[in-house]
Amino acid sequence: MHQSKLLLPTMREAPSDAIAISHQYMLRAGLIRPVASGIYTYLALGRRVLHKVAAIVREELDKTEAQEILMPAMQPAELWEQSGRYSVYGPELMRLRDRHHREFALGPTHEEVITSLIRDEVSSYRKLPLLVYQIQTKFRDERRPRYGLIRAREFMMKDAYSFNTDWESLDRTYWQMYEAYERIFTRCGLTFRAVEADAGAIGGEGDTHEFMALADIGEDTVVTCTECHYSANLEKASSRPPKVAASTDASSREMAAPVPKPEKIHTPEIRTIRQLTDFFGIKPDQLLKTLIYSADGQPVAVVIRGDHEVNEAKLKNALQANHVELADEETTRSITGAPVGFAGPVGLNVPLWVDQEAASVRSGIAGANEQDYHLHNVHPGRDFSLDRVGDLRNVKEGECCPYCYGELKFYRGIEVGHVFKLGTKYSEPLEASYLDKAGQQQTMVMGCYGIGLSRVLSAVIEQNHDGDGIVWPFSIAPYQVHLIPVSVQDPVQCKLAEELYQRLSAAGVEVLIDDREERPGVKFKDSDLIGIPVRIVIGKQASEGLIEFKERKSTVQQVLTIEEALSRIQELVKANTSDREII
């Protein structure tokens, strides 16, 4: 491609509202342009990268006998009413009416559409397992679109769905897709972790793993063990107490002196953890923090140690609720009779959910449910009920791995893939069933598997850039070679550049030639910005048949003959585009 013909509007500065480096470089390198908040046009360079990522996805999925189909974006509301999800999703689900005023949704995902298709077309076990996928635009009306393609309102997703006869068959398909994802993200040049993820409160779902590309801008927290392969989304991660001498375990708790009755202490304006630990001269782990939540609109009290934080995903699962959120100030006041900071578990008449480590505090300090008063000597089980105890908290960095006592470390991650065992969550309500060998009607067991293609672009840039711009991995770069004649006025340079362009293109190498009448400095700055892996500069030494060779990821520039440069390029192309298996 001749750059003088390419719409490639590079910018020296990114707009101030672009916070993420990947968003800044996508705008500055002319990959995307905003149409509205969270809605983008992909210009030529951006589309070429997206297309390469999609090609890798197709290659790896087609190896697994998955078949590619294409479903509509417009989905009749009836399907979502049958699955029961039409009312569950709020403003995030884009809704519209057709000319007959019939209701539709713009698809954020396609479980309903695909399940109704398979229900109508498949009825025998002989046709299962069936694995279909599509690469298609998704619509989710995010409240706060941000970070460019990381959280967009219209984005490209590969979504796959499997229909299995039973859970055992689903398990095989699930791990087959999991391994395909490992190959896909490796080939895209991403550093990633597959983490155990929260399967959501609604029953009928099994395992689920998220593929997280490690990046500081990532919205998710990945918890990883330093010793073993344990890796989990913070929403799901657990830990266990360190191995300690037997003397301080639960049994010694019983032997210790009985805890005196709770006593009210006047604590004027003492409400924060910090103020309480100073006032009582205790550590935060002796505080019994009580938070009032609203779970699907019903109030509940959550009791947790002062040094821990509530994990709302775990709480939601424990409560089997669709939605949980902290109650507002006046709800807290009306339920506890006191402002936030003086709430406590003793004498509350709402359901009490206690984190398991708060439950094993022997004698704690808690709010007295009275302004400016706290209780000490509060003994869980005696002074408040332990009928509902569970793991309701976030693990903390440095705690022990639940499997091997290794140390848990936190990383930020961008979720680029997600594999789910759905079970019968959709096949049940949509009545997708099949006749088994014995002629019995059985409900299909499903899995679903997503990759955020546009998010992969952002994640790759977050992990592959420097101060001058993007450093594309060869496998998904928009072009493979950037040919730069320093001066298009010089006939020798131009002639050589065009010759090279023809030879490389004829050899199947993807070349962008910067034939613009621009100063060299502008050409080099743009070249660093758009991040094409190999740069060939044709300058003064062109008359001696010598050119400058440089890889974008290295600082080394070499003066080579044409033939030397061509063979270096052939090597790089060969090494980077064969779909090499991951050993």
Ligand code: 9G3
């Ligand atoms: C909605 C809206 C947003 C959503 C969903 C539904 C996320 C929704 C989860 C999934 C599960 C998998 C197939 C590909 C992989 C992910 N956001 N999810 O179901 F109506 Cl507005 O999409 N689907």
